[in-house]
Amino acid sequence: MLVLGLESSCDETAAALYEDGVVLADVVRGQLDLHRLYGGVVPEIASRAHLEAVDQVAAQALAEAGRGLADISGLAVTQGPGLVGALLVALSFAKGLGFAAGRPVTGVNHVKAHALSPFMARPGAPPPVPDFPLVALVVSGGHSHLYLLADHLTFSLLGRTRDDAAGEAFDKTAKLLGLGYPGGRAIEELAARGDPSVYRLPRPLWREGLDFSFSGLKTQVLTIYRRDNLADRPADDPALADLAAGFQAAVVEVLVDKLRAALKTTRAEGAVLAGGVAANGALRAAALEMTQALGRPLFVPPLAWCADNAAMIAHLGARQLAAGRNILDLAAEARPRWPVD
Ligand code: KG4
Ligand code: ZN
Numbered sequence: 633m634l635v636l637g638l639e640s641s642c643d644e645t646a647a648a649l650y651e652d653g654v655v656l657a658d659v660v661r662g663q664l665d666l667h668r669l670y671g672g673v674v675p676e677i678a679s680r681a682h683l684e685a686v687d688q689v690a691a692q693a694l695a696e697a698g699r700g701l702a703d704i705s706g707l708a709v710t711q712g713p714g715l716v717g718a719l720l721v722a723l724s725f726a727k728g729l730g731f732a733a734g735r736p737v738t739g740v741n742h743v744k745a746h747a748l749s750p751f752m753a754r755p756g757a758p759p760p761v762p763d764f765p766l767v768a769l770v771v772s773g774g775h776s777h778l779y780l781l782a783d784h785l786t787f788s789l790l791g792r793t794r795d796d797a798a799g800e801a802f803d804k805t806a807k808l809l810g811l812g813y814p815g816g817r818a819i820e821e822l823a824a825r826g827d828p829s830v831y832r833l834p835r836p837l838w839r840e841g842l843d844f845s846f847s848g849l850k851t852q853v854l855t856i857y858r859r860d861n862l863a864d865r866p867a868d869d870p871a872l873a874d875l876a877a878g879f880q881a882a883v884v885e886v887l888v889d890k891l892r893a894a895l896k897t898t899r900a901e902g903a904v905l906a907g908g909v910a911a912n913g914a915l916r917a918a919a920l921e922m923t924q925a926l927g928r929p930l931f932v933p934p935l936a937w938c939a940d941n942a943a944m945i946a947h948l949g950a951r952q953l954a955a956g957r958n959i960l961d962l963a964a965e966a967r968p969r970w971p972v973d
Pocket of ligand 2: 742746772907908939940
């Protein structure tokens with residue numbers, strides 16, 4: 633089943649073609665340069681840029697795979713969660729294209745698509761096949777969710793952030809340290825030169841259930857930053873690297889400890905780590921060490937599929953189309969706050 637996937641929930645306009653476990657084309661057009669000036673995603677600017685790009689990325693994906701609209705069995709589009717004006721662009725486009733081509737359109741949950749992103753492959757490589765149940769930790773700029781997956785389509789929520797998402801905490805802390813936007817990668821690079829034991833930050837909600845809380849951490853970073861007059865130090869001062877390392881260590885330790893607790897309490901067969909923050913090398917290494925100690929496999933997508941993409945939308949969408957799930961009619965609406973369960 634050949635599926636065209638479309639994504640426009642935040643600041644990437646993306647289209648992909650997917651067939652039987654394999655991603656045949658994967659086009660992502662980012663908008664970072666438009667938003668960087670404002671230190672975050674500006675919804676109006678995002679919608680406008682999606683509108684200019686959506687038909688182009690779709691045409692490019694079809695061309696790269698050497699396929700036409702008549703070849704596809706259906707379409708998959710991110711229906712939520714995300715920015716409503718941004719979501720509407722790919723959703724309206726997909727509905728129009730599906731109607732014109734006489735093909736079904738399925739609405740995909742972006743966070744769930746992240747959770748399944750390790751289970752697709754490039755041509756020539758077989759996709760990993762997991763045993764279920766699985767626990768999945770999805771950490772990105774907008775979400776920090778822990779799921780239990782009974783199968784590819786059956787999710788239940790185990791825990792979530794009570795305030796900031798993990799990626800949001802990285803971004804806000806980076807801003808504070810003058811590292812620009814988005815900040816996850818910059819914090820990781822700075823932290824690599826620092827000593828995480830110099831500034832011992834709290835581990836929020838430590839061993840208290842499976843929810844997360846990250847908003848207090850940036851406040852702690854700010855307190856230390858002011859107390860030690862770090863604003864006056866040169867950019868290469870070791871104290872800044874130590875603070876970044878202390879912050880990253882706190883986030884990684886909490887995330888991995890919750891994932892461990894979820895694995896143990898559910899007796900799941902394996903674990904997934906996905907979403908933009910899963911690109912973090914320290915987090916990947918710590919999660920791998922933890923799962924190896926428990927004798928369970930860890931499934932992590934390649935770096936390109938940690939960030940937002942349409943391949944993961946087409947992948948989950950193909951499974952939904954095969955099961956006849958969430959087939960959209962022309963009146964279907966975007967779901968900016970799609971409940972996670
Ligand atoms: O999944 P994603 O591309 O977009 C959302 O759906 O939110 O995730 C983007 C988030 C940003 O907050 C970014 O700072 C974070 O992922 N991120 C990282 C790293 N690379 C990206 N966080 C920590 N370490 C990284 N290497
Ligand atoms: Zn995402």
